Amino acid sequence: MQQTLNTTLLIIGGGPGGYVAAIRAGQLGISTILVEGQALGGTCLNIGCIPSKALIHVAEQFQQTRHHSQGSALGINVSAPTLDIGKSVEWKDGIVDRLTTGVAALLKKHKVQVIQGWARVVDGKTVDIEGADTRIQCEHLLLASGSKSVNLPMLPLGGPIISSTEALAPKALPKRLIVVGGGYIGLELGIAYRKLGAEVSVVEAQERILPAYDAELTQPVLESVKQLGIKLYLKHSVEGFDAATHTLQVRAPNGDSLQLETDQVLVAVGRKPNTQGWNLEALNLEMNAAALRIDNRCQTSMRNVWAIGDLAGEPMLAHRAMAQGEMVAELIAGQHREFNPTAIAAVCFTDPELVVVGKTPDEAKAAGLDCIVSSFPFAANGRAMTLESKSGFVRVVARRDNHLIVGWQAVGVGVSELSTAFGQSLEMGARLEDIAGTIHAHPTLGEAVQEAALRALGHALHL
Secondary structure (H helix, E strand, C coil): CCEEEEEEEEEECCCHHHHHHHHHHHHCCCCEEEEECCCCCHHHHHHCHHHHHHHHHHHHHHHHHHHHHCCCCCCCCCCCCCCCHHHHHHHHHHHHHHHHHHHHHHHHHCCCEEEECEEEEEECCEEEEECCCEEEEEEEEEECCCEEECCECCECCECCEECHHHHCCCCCCCCEEEEECCCHHHHHHHHHHHHCCCEEEEEECCCCCCCCCCHHHHHHHHHHHHHHCCEEEECCEEEEEECCCCEEEEECCCCCEEEEECCEEEECCCEEECCCCCCHHHHCCCEECCEECCCCCCECCCCCEEECHHHHCCCCCHHHHHHHHHHHHHHHCCCCCCCCCCCCCEEECCCCEEEEEECCHHHHHHCCCCEEEEEEEHHHCHHHHHCCCCCCEEEEEEECCCCEEEEEEEEECCHHHHHHHHHHHHHCCCEHHHHHCCCCCCCCCCHHHHHHHHHHCCCCCCC
8 A cells, every 4th residue: 555755845866956955954844855766975976076086086096106116206116006996996985885874874863754766756746656655745846856978879878888887887997998078077087097097089079178168278188188198089970889890980070980999988978957757747847958947046937846956957066956955945944045156166177177167258258348367377386386287277357347356267286176265256256456465375276376366466476
């Protein structure tokens, strides 16, 4: 016999958006049920952000050790290292396990009922759990089902053709890997695999790698990719894969067909909202292309049905989903909130790393703003030199009339950690003088932030 549960808030999806919404709702005393078909933490924690950064760290450590085995400028010499990829994956899985266990403990602490199973929407207030013989009635329904990898029809997954999920849990390393897609997912993993010893090629349909970022910002990454010996096939389109000969068929810009031999093909051409397979269409909600249309309070076109994170389209970022989830819980508790961040940082963990917060010079121009654009190179930063990482720069975009900062960009070692300072300065309405007049600790990479602002004002000290 089917059991019926009643709750104030029902959340479909236990990724960053869903679990944060559940924890905040629990803190606010809202009766909450969270339904998740796989592991808590969603894509980000299990097969995305966290495991990819772990693998990137392994790759970096291995490459550094290999570098020292050939005699380094630092005077460190070691014998040639070997890699036990099974042990590396085990270490990565240990991190994921600790984090997902932590999420489960937090949900329990805040009295959130977690149901393991696949949700099937009946209507805006009713959801069935497949295989659990359970029906849930709710006052508020929060949809947080995330996104999934885009597949290419000419490259069906299986065998040597893998997605990022399989790439993050290798049983063994391929001798040769072709990455289809030169965006941030493809390049992060392609660079990691190259550092781990694989021969890597990247096939990208656009005319340059990381096409979502501007050319000046991606130039240091392009140089690094070439230095690592990664082969680039830009403006090339994929036509298919021949399993018998282990070759990827690719069409060049001049129309020629190329046969690229490889052991594995990683398909990394982006992600799309996860709208299929759980009867979402029963709600007949308004769409924005392939994503759900939401307002500035994350409400869908149906009253008391909310949507957050990747399901609501770009930017598909875990930190956006978390902020939205927290807000929705507070709205349900009767607080007045709106989702209107000044900027959401986008970080790319390539080598070197990339950060974009707010408007780029081109976006500022397109918005009709007359801006000062100023950058400071890490080649003139003492801390970058001590880290053997002199490539890259910090760039600031500020209005010419009142010096209000509208954007920050950076490329270089460890610049992901500068994203917080960038976000805060925009959120707090900082002007160039505010950043220039703040004493920055020496020696740090953050000094380049101050120097970029000083240079915009016409008096950089170290350039």
